[in-house]
Amino acid sequence: MDDADESSLCLPTEELFKQYSVSELREIEKNMRSDIEQKREELRLMVGRRYRDIIEASDGIHEIKNLSEKCLLALQKVKSNASNLRQQTLQYPPKIAEVVKPEFLGDISLLLAKLLVDSSNIIYFCLYERKFVDMAWLYSFCKHLKNLLKQQFERESPEIQYAFKIWKDTSANRNIMIEKCTEVFFEKNVTSCELSDNLCSFILMENVSIEDCAKTFLSNCEKMLTLNFKDSSFSSREQICSYIKSWQLAVQLVLEVFFFEKPDKNSLICQKLHSLQQCIPGTFLKYLEMQGDGIVQTVHTSILNEFKPSFSCKIEDISNTELMKIIERFVSSSTEQFAMEMKNLIDLYDNLLSLVHLTESTLAQLKLTNQTPEWKSTADCLFNGNTHIITSVFRDAVETRIKVTLNHLMKYYTVCILFFSTS
Known part of the structure; x- marks a missing residue:
């Protein structure tokens, strides 16, 4: 049934009988019933699929729950065994063994x-x-x-x-x-x-x-x-x-x-x-x-x-010559990576220092701009006089970059701490 037929069905009954014959109305009714049944079947299939998905999800959740409980019991058993093992002390017996018969x-x-x-x-x-x-x-x-x-x-x-x-x-x-x-x-x-x-x-x-x-x-x-x-x-x-x-x-x-x-x-x-x-x-x-x-x-x-x-x-x-080669390889290996990490740390310090200067100059420029008449009139039109909106955009961008750099800095600092460490 096309869209024209559907709109025609909204007419009063007398008008319908004037425009369509009885056989045409029956055909329209038949098509409508067919469409309704098709929609019902699609709805039943959709509900069935959703119901099946819910059942499968429920079964999966129950299975996960059972496995989790089993894992928890196994971990508790391992923990208990480890605790018992830790409490046991290997002690030298009064006699190492009985005298040989x-x-x-x-x-x-x-x-x-x-x-x-x-x-x-x-x-x-x-x-x-x-x-x-x-x-x-x-x-x-x-x-x-x-x-x-x-x-x-x-x-x-x-x-x-x-x-x-x-x-x-x-x-x-x-x-x-x-x-x-x-x-x-x-x-x-x-x-x-x-x-x-x-x-x-x-x-x-x-x-x-x-x-x-x-x-x-x-x-x-x-x-x-x-x-x-x-x-x-x-x-x-x-x-x-x-x-x-x-x-x-x-x-x-x-x-x-x-x-x-x-x-x-x-x-x-x-x-x-x-x-x-x-x-x-x-x-x-x-x-x-x-x-x-x-x-x-x-x-x-x-x-x-x-x-x-x-x-x-x-x-x-x-041979003493070969021993010196082994020591030389140890010296080279143990210092090469340390030197590389130190270089990364210095680069990060320089990067952080440049960010500090960038932050100071940006905020100073924003402060200066906020005091100019042109900026105030523009801000009145754009932000109803709220100049902190644009200021915060610049400040947040710079602060975000500083935080990222600081995170990298702390990571490399930790690495250097490891390289400085000793027994």
Whole structure:
């Protein structure tokens, strides 16, 4: 039905019958009913789609709610477990282990299994007491015991299976042990002796060369310089002094630990590594003393005489020339970015200073303009005498730019604080 038909239907009834025949009126009525049904169907479809969307949204909200509750419960459980773990303290037991029973001496498999279990437990004590050299030696010793059990005994008794399970749990914490070894990198006033002990443990646990160890140490020192005083309240002068002091200490420690003066004398780190291969840690000797003479003799004869901590890389010093190259790369890397950030900071100060001058000159010009008769008459026509409208436009634009610049300034200032920081 066209628009003309629709407008005609608004006429009185008598006029309709004068202009249209009965068949035409019926056709118009039919078309109107068809249009009405079509509109109803479209409305039903639209309502149905909206209803379906509402149901889907409701289902989605319920699903999100259920997932959120599950996540909350999981987080609470993790928090509870973490709290319980934090409250537990690793304490050295009154006895490191029970005395070996006589029947163990007649069965070497039982003896090896017990040594593996006890040594795994002693590792945690060494970790707690920060005896990292003993910990690394025992870790290597446990790997040796496991290999002996695997090679010499095809049948795994319950005791051996239990020992393997304990060792599997212990070795799963290897990354934590290595992380604890490297914590000395971030400590204040660390001595070269303490550092060399931790680096020896790191080399044995991580299976790296002395050269890679030196690179890792300096890499961690660089991180320390940028991160350690992130929240410091030091002044810029104090930050610079602290940065230089820590930077010099890092270079000094590297030279004391890795440098050797005479061709026939090894560096401190190399001496410690050779000593680690020849000696038995005091913690393990104390454990053996508890077991009696029989077990001590058996362990020494059957196991310790054949064991030395194994290094995947050859224990040899870095040449002094190569060491100087490593130090030079550290110096270049640690100062290059610092210099760049300082340049950015100076540029921002200059930018801020120019904005201050721009603000002062703009406001002075606006103040001068507001006092001229021409401006007052113009302002009366445009703003009903309210000259602050145009003044605020200029002022807001300048103030916005100042705020943006200040935000960038604070960001770069924070970066510089990090570069000035030290342990």
